[in-house]
Amino acid sequence: MEDKGFGLYIHIPFCKKKCNYCDFISYINMEYFIPQYIETLKKEMDFYKDYCSKRKIRTIYIGGGTPTILQPEQLEHIIESALKTFRVYNELEISIEANPDSITKEKLHKLKNAGVNRLSIGLQAYQTHLLKNMGRIHSPGQFERAFLAAREEGFDNINVDLIFGLPGQTGEQWEETLKKVTALRPEHVSAYSLKIEEGTLLYDQYKSGIIKLPEEEKERGMYYFLIDFLTSRGYNHYEISNFAFPGKECRHNILYWKNKEYIGIGAASHSHFCKKRYHNEEDLEKYIEVFSLKNRPPIKDKESISKGLEISETIIMNLRLTAGLDKIEFFNRFGVDIKDLYRKEIELLENSRLIEETQTHIKLTKLGLDFANEVFVNFIP
Incomplete structure (x- = not known):
C-alpha cells in the first residue's frame, strides 16, 4: 500500500x-x-x-x-x-x-x-x-x-x-x-x-x-x-x-x-493534497482578512489532478533525482509499466544519450543534466 x-x-x-x-x-x-x-x-x-x-x-x-x-x-x-x-x-x-x-x-x-x-x-x-x-x-x-x-x-x-x-x-x-x-x-x-x-x-x-x-x-x-x-x-x-x-x-x-502530497500553510503557500492542487491568497492583508471573516483558507486556482497529469508530473519530478525514476515504484503507484506509456519517447531519449535505463531505474545522463528541460517536455501530456 x-x-x-x-x-x-x-x-x-x-x-x-x-x-x-x-x-x-x-x-x-x-x-x-x-x-x-x-x-x-x-x-x-x-x-x-x-x-x-x-x-x-x-x-x-x-x-x-x-x-x-x-x-x-x-x-x-x-x-x-x-x-x-x-x-x-x-x-x-x-x-x-x-x-x-x-x-x-x-x-x-x-x-x-x-x-x-x-x-x-x-x-x-x-x-x-x-x-x-x-x-x-x-x-x-x-x-x-x-x-x-x-x-x-x-x-x-x-x-x-x-x-x-x-x-x-x-x-x-x-x-x-x-x-x-x-x-x-x-x-x-x-x-x-x-x-x-x-x-x-x-x-x-x-x-x-x-x-x-x-x-x-x-x-x-x-x-x-x-x-x-x-x-x-x-x-x-x-x-x-x-x-x-x-x-x-x-x-x-x-x-x-517524488510528487507526493503536501499542505501549504500561510499566504501564497501551495498545496498538493487529495488529488487537488491549489494555493492561498498571495496578498498578506487579504489572507488574514478572509480567514478572519470566513474561518477558512482563501484558496485560489484549485484544480483536480487527473491520473495522466499525475503520471506526467511524477516522471518529470523523479528525473530531477540523479538516481532517477524507480520503475517498480512507478508500477506499484500507477498499475502500469512506464514503457507501455512512453516507449517511443524513452527510446528516442536513450538514442540521444540524454537518459539511460538500468534494470530498475530510468535516469538522466551527464549530458541529460544539461538538457533536462528538453528531456522533460517529452513527458508532458
Missing part, C-alpha cells in the same frame, strides 16, 4: 529587505502584521486538522521570506502549534530557512528545543561585492558566526544555499566560495544557477544593460566544477542542484521530487 505520509510547508513572508533576484512572495516593512499572521497560521492548521486526522506528517519545512526575522518565542509558538495540531511520524524532519544576519544564539536554542533538526542557511556567495550586488544584507563573517553558533547549539544537519552564474562572478571566486563552505563541513549544499525573473530589480538591471551575465559556457563550467568539487569531498549529488553527505538528503524536498 502506498505510504500516506505527507509534508507540511509553512510560509513566513516577511523580510528585512527584498533581494535583487527574488521573485518569491515576501514583504518588507510589514512586521506589524506578524502577530496577526501567526494567529492566522494557527487557524489554518486547525482548519486542516480534521482532514488529516488519520494521516501523519513526515516533514515540516518553514520557508520564506525570512522565517528567522521572527522573535524566538514566535518561532517556537508556530512549531509547537503544528506539533499539537497534526499527528507526526517519530522520525520527523523539521527544517527552517535562516538568513545569517537574523540568526541569534537565543533563536537557535529555541528552535532546537522546539524540535527543529535541519537548518538551511542562505549564504549565496563568499565575496562581499557579489553579496552587495545581489542585495544581500549579510557579510561572509556573519555567515561563519551563524554557522558556528548553530554547531555549538547542536545542529548536526545544516544546509548552505549557494548561487552561481552571478553577474561579474569569476571561476576563481566560485572555487573560493566552495572551498570556504566545505571547510565548515555542512551536511548539505544546494547550489543553483542564477535565474533572472521578470519583476525583480535584477531583471530591470539586466534589461537596461547595467549588468551582464556570464556566457553560457562559463556558467556550465561552474556547474561541472561544482559537481566534481563536492563529490570529491564526499557529497552525494542526489538531485540536479543538491548535494548531501549520505543520509542527510532533504527529506521534505524529496517528497516534492
